[in-house]
Amino acid sequence: xRGPIGLFFGTRPQVIKASILRQSLSKVGQVLSxxxxxxxxxxLHQVHYDQLGVEPPDDFLGVGSGSHAQQTAAILTATAEWIxxxxxxxxxxxxxxxxxxxxxxxxxxxxxxxxxxxxGLRATDRLMAEDVNRRIVDAIADVLFAPSEASAAxxxxxxxxxxxxxxxxxxxxxxxxxxxxxxATDSLAAYTADCAQGFVYVTLHRAELVDDAxxxxxxxxxxxxxxxxxxxxxxxxxRKQIESLDLTLGARLHLTTPVGYLESxxxxxxxxxxxxxxxxxxxxxxxLGVPCVTVRGETEWHETITLGANVLVNPRxxxxxxxxxxxxxxRRRAGASWDRKTxxxxxxxxxxxxVLASFPMKP
Numbered sequence: 399x400r401g402p403i404g405l406f407f408g409t410r411p412q413v414i415k416a417s418i419l420r421q422s423l424s425k426v427g428q429v430l431s432x433x434x435x436x437x438x439x440x441x442l443h444q445v446h447y448d449q450l451g452v453e454p455p456d457d458f459l460g461v462g463s464g465s466h467a468q469q470t471a472a473i474l475t476a477t478a479e480w481i482x483x484x485x486x487x488x489x490x491x492x493x494x495x496x497x498x499x500x501x502x503x504x505x506x507x508x509x510x511x512x513x514x515x516x517x518g519l520r521a522t523d524r525l526m527a528e529d530v531n532r533r534i535v536d537a538i539a540d541v542l543f544a545p546s547e548a549s550a551a552x553x554x555x556x557x558x559x560x561x562x563x564x565x566x567x568x569x570x571x572x573x574x575x576x577x578x579x580x581x582a583t584d585s586l587a588a589y590t591a592d593c594a595q596g597f598v599y600v601t602l603h604r605a606e607l608v609d610d611a612x613x614x615x616x617x618x619x620x621x622x623x624x625x626x627x628x629x630x631x632x633x634x635x636x637r638k639q640i641e642s643l644d645l646t647l648g649a650r651l652h653l654t655t656p657v658g659y660l661e662s663x664x665x666x667x668x669x670x671x672x673x674x675x676x677x678x679x680x681x682x683x684x685x686l687g688v689p690c691v692t693v694r695g696e697t698e699w700h701e702t703i704t705l706g707a708n709v710l711v712n713p714r715x716x717x718x719x720x721x722x723x724x725x726x727x728x729r730r731r732a733g734a735s736w737d738r739k740t741x742x743x744x745x746x747x748x749x750x751x752x753v754l755a756s757f758p759m760k761p
Contacts, residue, residue, distance in 0.1 A: 400761050402428040403754075404486035404505070406477065408436030408461070408497030411678045414659055415492050415568045417450040418575070419515065422747035423490065426755045432480060434473045434497040435460040449658045450576070466496060466527055473500035481508050487759035491539075492516055492568075494532040502535045510760055515568060515750065517542040518549030519698040529698075536560075541757060543750050545741050546701060561757070565749040566742015569678060573663065573685055574744045580664040588629045588654035596626050597652075598723060599669035601662075601676050603633035606713075607693060611643045613713045617693060620719040621673065622648030626727070628673070629665055631657045671726035673719075680708055685738055689726035693719065705736040 403423055407416045416431060423429045433455035459476040461469060473496060481489070481504055489505035491498045492515045502512045514535050521529040536542060536553060542560050544550035545567040553562040583589055589597075600621060608614050614636075621628045629652045632640070640647070647653065657665070663682065666672055672683040672690045680699050683690035684707040695712045702708035709726065711719045742749075 400427070400487040400759050401485040402430045402487065403759075404481065404484065404489045404510075405429055405431045406434065406489060406491050406497065406501035407431070408434030408459075408473070409493075409495050410659075411569070412492045412495065412497065414450065414572050414678075415515070418568055418571045418747045419490065419492070419750065420453075422751040423754070426751050427487070430457070430484060430486065431455040432477070432501075433458045434477070434501070435462060436469065436473065436495060436497045449579075449660050450572075470496045470500045473497055474504050477501045477504035478508060481505060481510060486510055487761070488513060488754065488757070490515060490754075491535060494519070494528040494535075496527075496531065498535055499531040502538060506538045511541070511757075512539040513541040513543065513750075513754060513757075514539040515543045516545055518544040518546075518553040518562075520549075520552060521698055522696055541753065543746075543753070545746070548700065561753070563749070563753050564742075565753070566744070566746035567681065568746045568750070569681055570685060570741055570744045571747050572659075573682060576660055576663055577667075580660050580667065583664050583668040586629075586657070586661055586664065588631070588652045588657075590627070590652065592627050593629065593652075596670040596727065597668075598624060598626060598628045598671050598673055598727070599665045600628045600630040600651075600673045601633070601679055602630075602674070602693065603636055604675045604694070605635070607675055608633075608636045608639050610713075611639070611645070613716070614639060615643075615645050616716040617713060617719065618645060618647060618651065620716050620723075622650045623720050624650060624723060626650070626670060627652055629654070629669075631655065631662070670730050671723055673723060681741065684708065684736070685741075687735060687738070689729050689734055691719070691723050691726050701740045705740065706734070707736050 461472040489510050490513045491502045505512050517536050542553045542562045544564045550564040631654050666682050667686045675693050684702045690708045693713050
């Protein structure tokens with residue numbers, strides 16, 4: 399008899415995707431889910447178990463925070479110990495985080511095949527932490543599941559020995575199933591009377607933006623200059639920076655604690671525009687038909703730009719942020735639309751399970 403499938407994750411987006419992957423993979427064999435604990439704040443993490451109605455992980459490694467090196471090393475060590483004890487026949491990892499890299503490395507070193515979900519994405523900045531992680535994982539994984547045709551083409555060119563499949567984006571699977579359960583927007587704490595005529599939904603958390611006090615201040619000023627309120631659930635990293643630097647916040651900025659996945663879906667769907675540096679929110683806005691402004695120099699989700707769903711604003715050129723957001727709001731009012739099937743049809747998890755059902759796993 400072969401061992402169980404190990405499903406490894408550790409961050410908010412991965413918890414969300416693992417919720418649907420676990421259901422589909424259970425049709426292939428026994429699944430043991432392992433949460434590394436890379437995100438350990440309740441609002442960023444545990445709330446998603448509660449909202450999505452999924453079982454808690456079979457094991458929680460509890461690695462917590464640290465530098466990239468410290469956190470990756472801690473996850474690698476803990477995952478290797480888990481693998482030795484449970485002897486999985488396959489390790490499934492998701493995305494591009496420290497958990498993704500460390501769990502894939504641990505499995506590979508112990509001769510356990512690795513399947514990488516959301517493989518093949520590339521940034522032009524090869525030294526960006528997420529790009530380093532995914533490139534390494536793609537190089538050592540045995541099965542590569544691509545969210546788009548373009549990412550599948552990249553993988554077939556770079557890693558012809560691996561099994562590459564275009565399956566679509568598991569995040570779309572989750573969104574489709576979550577939409578009927580999303581709460582009414584006006585029931586949310588951050589939604590006040592002045593939001594009724596339209597608001598911008600904002601999330602900002604990447605270190606290259608929020609760790610630079612000058613850039614962050616300029617972005618906040620640009621948001622406050624808009625003619626409509628901004629609902630801004632603040633990531634702990636961002637809040638710490640705002641508080642430590644005593645940054646000035648205007649009345650247009652409705653700061654709140656991080657929201658759960660269902661609340662975020664509701665806010666995205668109702669927003670006049672979305673402003674973010676999150677890859678997940680870029681796609682959710684794309685699927686929901688809401689124009690997005692991404693405050694980064696680049697995005698790995700190139701198709702959202704090409705299709706007109708997303709616009710990049712480099713945080714170092716923040717003078718264009720306000721006008722770009724206003725244009726996104728205008729396009730929303732005008733009924734902007736685009737093809738929403740670039741990342742599959744919402745059956746990625748099922749397609750992944752079908753491929754793995756015939757994949758030769760470790761005995």
